[in-house]
Amino acid sequence: MEERVDVVPGLEGIPAAESAISFIDGEKGVLEYRGIPVEELAEKSTFLEVSYLLIFGRLPTAREFERFKKDITFHTRLKLKILRMMEYLPEGGHPMDYLQATTSAMGMYYPARNTLDERVRYESIVRLIAKLPTIVAACHRLRHGDAPIQPDNTLSFPANFYYMLFEKEPDEFTEKIIDVVLLLHADHTMNASTFSARVVGSTLADPYTVVSSAIGTLSGPLHGGANEAVIEMLEEIGTREKVRPYIDGKLERKEKIMGIGHRVYKTRDPRAKILQGYAHKLFDQRTDEKLLEVAEEVDKVVDEKLGHKKLYPNVDFYSGIVFKGIGIPTELFTPIFAMGRVSGWLAHWLEQLRTNRIYRPTQKYTGLRGERYTPFPERARD
Numbered sequence: 001m002e003e004r005v006d007v008v009p010g011l012e013g014i015p016a017a018e019s020a021i022s023f024i025d026g027e028k029g030v031l032e033y034r035g036i037p038v039e040e041l042a043e044k045s046t047f048l049e050v051s052y053l054l055i056f057g058r059l060p061t062a063r064e065f066e067r068f069k070k071d072i073t074f075h076t077r078l079k080l081k082i083l084r085m086m087e088y089l090p091e092g093g094h095p096m097d098y099l100q101a102t103t104s105a106m107g108m109y110y111p112a113r114n115t116l117d118e119r120v121r122y123e124s125i126v127r128l129i130a131k132l133p134t135i136v137a138a139c140h141r142l143r144h145g146d147a148p149i150q151p152d153n154t155l156s157f158p159a160n161f162y163y164m165l166f167e168k169e170p171d172e173f174t175e176k177i178i179d180v181v182l183l184l185h186a187d188h189t190m191n192a193s194t195f196s197a198r199v200v201g202s203t204l205a206d207p208y209t210v211v212s213s214a215i216g217t218l219s220g221p222l223h224g225g226a227n228e229a230v231i232e233m234l235e236e237i238g239t240r241e242k243v244r245p246y247i248d249g250k251l252e253r254k255e256k257i258m259g260i261g262h263r264v265y266k267t268r269d270p271r272a273k274i275l276q277g278y279a280h281k282l283f284d285q286r287t288d289e290k291l292l293e294v295a296e297e298v299d300k301v302v303d304e305k306l307g308h309k310k311l312y313p314n315v316d317f318y319s320g321i322v323f324k325g326i327g328i329p330t331e332l333f334t335p336i337f338a339m340g341r342v343s344g345w346l347a348h349w350l351e352q353l354r355t356n357r358i359y360r361p362t363q364k365y366t367g368l369r370g371e372r373y374t375p376f377p378e379r380a381r382d
């Protein structure tokens with residue numbers, strides 16, 4: 001009998017695990033990684049240091065960090081066979097599908113079935129963080145008929161990603177923006193893709209399978225895809241004057257405005273605030289952009305009309321604008337989200353393994369019982 005309790009759709013409000021990785025206070029707009037506010041980390045730290053913090057539970061010493069950075073840098077290249085495999089994937093496939101398929105295939109080249117071995121764990125963590133940007137950049141180039149570019153390991157982690165995409169180095173500000181976006185996406189408590197990573201991890205599947213399942217979960221428009229939709233919306237609106245009639249029309253038709261609202265935050269998303277700051281600096285330097293102007297008018301009108309429902313811009317609202325400002329193609333927004341979130345997935349995977357119990361929830365059965373098989377002649381006719 002598996003019918004003891006009421007079903008909670010989407011498991012909303014049900015703790016799926018104990019976790020010490022990140023913390024959100026949705027009323028106050030707080031997000032902390034291992035107890036440290038993201039605002040402080042975004043200002044003073046880097047994505048790679050934050051990855052160490054999330055995965056190993058504390059900030060690294062200088063020597064630990066040097067080793068971690070060196071190991072990641074050493075593993076940024078892709079095997080020729082993996083690149084060849086990517087060449088044969090259909091060009092019309094979404095970059096998230098490339099990323100999921102390639103991550104999954106990587107597990108065959110770097111067998112990591114023994115998830116209890118500390119060395120296997122460390123090497124898989126390093127490879128996954130190191131290679132995701134190389135896959136995303138290669139996929140983008142292949143889909144546009146260009147040859148992938150080998151990583152330049154004299155560059156920083158974010159600069160190398162930009163270089164592999166565009167064959168040129170970013171300026172310092174662009175490099176910082178990429179790093180901050182990765183850092184701000186690195187973990188966000190028990191969201192759908194993290195839950196998926198923990199469920200797959202609980203079966204003792206290898207980490208490449210864990211991460212590829214999480215990438216698949218992130219690919220859905222209700223999770224990772226909203227930042228693309230925000231840009232489409234802002235481009236459709238076009239000018240500041242058209243914002244008010246657009247929002248009014250949406251609300252009259254009871255349609256949702258993309259990048260607005262959050263299941264947990266009932267005030268401004270702290271990540272959105274940080275990215276809004278970067279968007280300003282970015283557009284102060286590159287003044288021809290109308291996008292931010294339209295976005296801030298949407299922000300203002302939404303605040304006026306929906307503030308009483310505690311609906312504010314979320315991280316996706318400003319991340320897309322910032323990406324657009326540094327020339328990142330829209331279809332790469334969600335893959336870049338995955339490049340950041342991989343650190344959180346891996347941290348949750350390790351945490352899950354520490355006190356592992358395979359996930360096996362129950363269900364409330366609502367179907368028939370005691371039915372009989374009916375042969376064709378006795379069944380209802382077409």
Ligand SMILES: CC(C)(COP(=O)(O)OP(=O)(O)OC[C@H]1O[C@@H](n2cnc3c(N)ncnc32)[C@H](O)[C@@H]1OP(=O)(O)O)[C@@H](O)C(=O)NCCC(=O)NCCS
Nearest residue numbers: 222226255256257258259260261262263309311314315316
């Ligand atoms: C993020 C989201 C799924 C959270 O949803 P939720 O917590 O389940 O909130 P609900 O859908 O129950 O909405 C609560 C109320 O706010 C309204 N609302 C929520 N998001 C809205 C939006 N983006 N635009 C307009 N109204 C919105 C709902 O219509 C509902 O109004 P009602 O109480 O009068 O019926 C939702 O806000 C949304 O779809 N946002 C747009 C997509 C997006 O940006 N996703 C990325 C999230 S990081």
